[in-house]
């Protein structure tokens with residue numbers, strides 16, 4: 562049954578269906594948890610709103626929640642990561658969708674508002690887009706919410722700021738901080754998919770290139786690991802001295818970003834901060850430098866400065882914008898500084914999102930069953946959810962973890 566969705570074109574559904582089917586085939590953890598936990602009735606009739614990058618893997622999570630009995634509404638968390646065929650396939654299967662690829666700012670805002678107006682009880686959020694807007698603009702709907710979960714580091718930062726002001730009246734589970742999420746998704750998933758998008762969108766060889774990685778958090782670690790694996794010379798820039806030393810110990814070059822600006826061929830940001838690459842860097846860069854962002858928002862690279870001060874802006878390749886500096890040097894920005902892996906590609910590998918969305922699905926399920934006993938504000942994901950996701954994954958791989966003998970358990974508890 563098609564509900565009152567707002568999508569680009571229902572006729573695109575067949576292509577979207579194929580993409581979702583592929584994700585489903587490679588999501589053994591979600592499939593197993595669906596049978597054993599998610600479909601136990603806890604989500605039956607619950608109004609669930611999701612705002613996450615709307616591509617096949619997210620769509621599969623939305624479908625499973627729908628099949629578990631929830632009344633699901635989805636909207637995109639980034640204007641360029643929404644895939645219209647996936648939206649059409651979701652709407653066809655009975656999920657309410659408010660999303661189109663590359664909407665105007667006003668349309669993007671309206672989709673989020675429409676999602677909130679459905680009066681969700683549970684929100685699966687990304688970048689705190691739903692939670693923040695509801696608190697700010699629709700306090701009348703707050704009473705109906707039993708809880709939310711948050712997908713990404715940037716959202717966690719915003720929620721911490723909200724928590725400090727004590728404005729969150731319901732529990733928000735920090736899905737991003739689950740071990741089975743950020744250790745795999747932020748690190749391996751983002752590194753792997755950002756590099757493949759960079760290569761696909763430029764068609765350039767990474768071997769021997771000097772790649773500057775801005776930030777050595779989870780995302781930066783993955784970016785550095787995979788670019789080095791492709792034969793690049795990797796330079797890491799990071800304000801935290803301990804993390805910078807860690808980068809050095811891993812074998813990467815470390816330096817100040819202004820020095821790195823002069824020698825980098827490709828720059829990739831993954832910090833959650835703003836203007837990490839700005840006019841001071843652009844002034845020093847070599848002609849032909851390529852800039853990409855893997856962080857949540859498109860302000861890590863100061864694209865606004867380039868748009869204002871660069872001359873002869875033009876698309877030199879699909880998803881590659883060229884800006885000419887006053888002295889004639891050319892700087893290239895991939896997908897206008899939006900998340901390179903999602904706006905310029907299909908995002909994380911399916912197996913990685915299988916873990917992430919297993920965490921998200923179990924978080925929603927946990928809220929549906931236990932929200933009354935969880936305090937309001939930002940809360941950790943229960944450790945049992947991490948254990949369940951990891952052991953389910955190992956089980957699907959046919960691998961059994963070591964088991965301690967009683968003698969070993971006693972030994973670890975003794976001190977004599």
Ligand code: NAI
Pocket residue numbers: 713714715716743746747751775776777778779780781798799800801804831832833834837855856857858900901902903909
């Ligand atoms: P994190 O907190 O682990 O790491 C961020 C690092 O950036 C920190 O070490 C911080 O010190 C550093 N940093 C901050 N300002 C900097 C600056 N001016 N120059 C250089 N380094 C700076 O965060 P995480 O998990 O690595 O996430 C980073 C961003 O990536 C966030 O916006 C997050 O939401 C986003 N993200 C994107 C994904 C994707 O699919 N593209 C997936 C997961 C996270």
